[in-house]
Amino acid sequence: MPLNHLIRDGDNPDITEERQKATFSTEELAIEIYGEPLAQRRREISAEVLKRPELLDDCPHVFLDRTTKVENSMKKTVAVMEKGSEICDFTSREELGHLVCEVFGDDGFPLSIHFVMFLPAIQGQADDEQAEQWIPRAMRLEFIGTYAQTELGHGTNLRALETTATYDKRTQEFILHTPTVSAYKWWPGNLGKTANYVIANAQLYIDGKSHGPHNFLVQIRDENTHQPMPGITVGDIGPKFGLNTNDNGFLRFDHVRIPRRNMLMRHSKVSADGVYSPPVHPKLSYGAMIFVRATMIRMLAHVVLKAATIAIRYSCVRRQGEIKAGNGEVKILEYQTQQHRLFTALARGFAYRLVGDEVKNLYEKIAEEVKHGNVEQLADLHALLSGMKSIVSYDSGKAIEQCRMACGGHGYSHASGIPEMYAVEIAGCTYEGENMVMLQQQARYLVKGIHRLAHGEELSTMLQYLANTSNNKFRIGESGVDLENALILALEYIARSTIERVTARLDSLQNKGLSAENAWNENAVELTRASRTHTRLWIARCFRDRVHRIENHAIRSALTDILELFLTYEVVDMSQYLYQGGYANSDQVAQVKDAMYKLLEKIRPNAVSYVDAYEVSDTELRSVLGRRDGNVYDNLLKWAKSNPLNRTEVLPAVEKHLMPMMLAAKSKL
């Protein structure tokens, strides 16, 4: 029996041929990725969804206008709430997450922010009494909440938010107010038309004194009529690049009064008589933000692997051009350029996905320590996530675009599914902290590391490599040094030398009399580069460690090919840094490239099996090009014929406008 478990009768023979070549069991790789019983549960959930038409779309979602998209997702939300528990265990994040992917895809749905940010914020920031009051109601969906922080004129700099919450001692209420147009809350997901409650971030004022931004629970729409409450202006912010099923919204408060106990009071408190108590540890409020950054890595990786699934499968059924004249057109996956585009995307997808698991585990471990008052590793985690979020969002975007372009013209059609994937994924460069800001946050931590080293102070585990000055020659090809080790050391050198250089430049500008702030800004671009090299090293090491832990020999071997491709690609892509201080020469870099090209050939026979093993169902994939069965062309035609523009043979607009114009031109003669 073939090791690839997705072979079915009626499939395109070109894709069956690929599956017959598998050298590892796709089910075993799925278990390595998802673990048991999740790998099996995912398949069962997918099968159950297929049986329930109320959970499926009547037509491709990309045929719908925004209002209909939103309506469709609301209808399916009710169906999931009614029937979902028959299919999946709602208490399992992983099972529920899979169900959401099947039913909604990744363009948003009405409860996404309610579950991903609103509830966790209450869980993390409400005191016990408040939690008891709000969490059960929120879990039962008596209302839908969202989280409102950014404003029309203000983003990541929380101290500059303009919305105020002024305490009125007399009535024991806070007065929420939006003083200017730039202070409108702007962007919160599901705020526009869905949510009737928000957690709003506002500057707390007591007796004319500001205590900085705090979170307040505010009802914005009536629970019975859904009309905005008095003093509330709320609406949708309009169409976007992607995520158009989500009604991201705007919100204005006009002196809206809420009870004192609607301020979330686990960390900071305001007493009835207006006495403010600050949090014990100022960094405790990081929690929510760090949580989202920790979980978004896997989500971004998931999109890359979906795009790779589509492009790799399609590249085995599309034939174009001859390699040897007269031998017939070949599968386009035979071209090295195609392999280079797609297998490196595949490698990054796997790397980010598996490293994403590790990051999630690390987050959970540190979050547990923080609960017990140990915030020692919080700075490390915060720095790491700032970098990770930036690298993974940007490099995933590039990989997805390569997958799209590798599908030629059809990749550009929404029939491929990839344009929407790019638009959704690339938003990750901006939300939860704009990448340039994030990279500089991490850079502060790195520069501090070099300074600590210079002062003989201890470095955290994450930065130990900065002290390894004996790593000063590229050892590729030396006897006793395997490829993997040589490449990891090369990545360590790249990061170390880049961080050292920018720190020296920073110090020298300050020694010349420049202020710390200006010296920083004059090095800002180089600091972001340093931050990238560090993060990419961390990802590479973490991916390597993950692959080394695999016990199943065939699976370890399969993922070792992916790991090695990933490492060679990273080193080639950053090779400009490899020459710094004479670490490497161009012949050595050519050796890395040769190794990379050999790995492409090695991976080629298993390409379809790698993506098959990631097991994204056709329902979730929403792609004509990426169909499991490879029957692409007939289905493209079917898809096209059913699109709204073909509802009438002759468009009414043609009859009304173009036909009279052409007929008039004829009659003018």
Add this chain to the structure above:
Amino acid sequence: MPLNHLIRDGDNPDITEERQKATFSTEELAIEIYGEPLAQRRREISAEVLKRPELLDDCPHVFLDRTTKVENSMKKTVAVMEKGSEICDFTSREELGHLVCEVFGDDGFPLSIHFVMFLPAIQGQADDEQAEQWIPRAMRLEFIGTYAQTELGHGTNLRALETTATYDKRTQEFILHTPTVSAYKWWPGNLGKTANYVIANAQLYIDGKSHGPHNFLVQIRDENTHQPMPGITVGDIGPKFGLNTNDNGFLRFDHVRIPRRNMLMRHSKVSADGVYSPPVHPKLSYGAMIFVRATMIRMLAHVVLKAATIAIRYSCVRRQGEIKAGNGEVKILEYQTQQHRLFTALARGFAYRLVGDEVKNLYEKIAEEVKHGNVEQLADLHALLSGMKSIVSYDSGKAIEQCRMACGGHGYSHASGIPEMYAVEIAGCTYEGENMVMLQQQARYLVKGIHRLAHGEELSTMLQYLANTSNNKFRIGESGVDLENALILALEYIARSTIERVTARLDSLQNKGLSAENAWNENAVELTRASRTHTRLWIARCFRDRVHRIENHAIRSALTDILELFLTYEVVDMSQYLYQGGYANSDQVAQVKDAMYKLLEKIRPNAVSYVDAYEVSDTELRSVLGRRDGNVYDNLLKWAKSNPLNRTEVLPAVEKHLMPMMLAAKSKL
């Protein structure tokens, strides 16, 4: 009087402050870019369009569904045909092009392929009698044509097209036929619902013998009813990443008969009795393709400059974060990371725009020579355009995305206008020859160059630098070597050493016994890299020569800053190649970076004036963020409030689905 001519009362003071700093006249730079009288004519046309509501959109085009977008563009098409000649000289490509940008933007309109491909194809490929028969009718718009080449299963490899045109001697007709699903014509612009005539590319068969692909004029819809003609199946291919106002279509022929004289017969002919005469020169049919590639460079550059206009203006009215604590939030353009993102995009935009002019001129010169039978430079031009098209489409896309992300969250909104710009522009990587294929076409020319050199044969002007082996040390900072020269020489070295390396690798694999085809495929990625280095050198030299020719001192100085930034950026971006063979060391690369960062500071005060001088009107820009007056926030709010999702305070779908769900949850207690 300030040198920037766009200052008006009521503007945002933050943007006026920028304009007051201009060190050159924006009108003089506009003249340098557009020439006179076009610079002035463009402004007049923009002003006239503003006076005619029938040429303007009733609401932002991004609020409309596809069917309405298409309808809207048809309505405006009729208005342009009726009123356009009052506004602009239809015989001037430049004036008409500007009018189209104002009225339609770049998302497509019903006549785009009629004018850009259908008419030029007839002009180039019809014989005199055919031209006389068809061109006047096409010019008068008695019908609308398009150009149908690619098929569902076939793209750039013309020889594999499946559509057949079989000559029937008996009736002196061709029978057009689509034998399979993969042979459906697929993608032609305006084919789906608009066009009633096509030029179809099909394999010519006479007496069972194939003569390869030829072009045939076929009526596909009735001129009176617009219904498909007998044997024709035609429709729209569905929604895409961008260009959704264009009804790209599919087309099937079921034994459709057309007169013999509907084959375009300037180059090849079929006589009444079925005798085939091939073209005199096989490369003459390149013409149409080369024309589009030559003109698309400027179009792609135009999109980059529009995105840069938006992002640079917005970065002067958006304030976020403090550089020095306590000094207040700064314009985000003060950050080096922001300058690096935006000014390098600006530099690429200007480089590609001005080089695009040169390419267009070169095309016209060579096309003229070809007309007189001189095809000597056709291969050079073909190779150059293959590379140019690839570099400019991909690097422009990256630049546009940087502009978008530099606008933070608001960049992601369609209110910025940039998401659609990216989606439209990036299509250029795929249409008119997929980039990987194009880069390899150019690489063949480059490898041939190295081989010619080895055999002591002469090189074309474009490749002379391959012989310059004395350029073997990076001379930056040496006395007597200015920055510009050092950088151009560095780019020459980068290209030469990269082409040499890959040719050597190719030759060595063949010497080891690999077939030419397999050796090529095993070097394909490196060949594309070599192709990129050559093209980027050519662009840099051409841009340098263009700037050197500027007579106005202030304008030359202003564009010299842009040129130097462009050159430093290109060298830094390709610095991994600079180390090859020990040409440069890392301290020298650091010098280039320092020069680049200094140029960012130097350009900063003029940033808004550079984009102002490119003079894209607010009508054409279609961007709330990029408005000339800088009054962004009030208008973002207005834009958002008017979007379709806000038509009702409570969405019908919320009443129907979510409210019952929430109320049921409450009543369950």
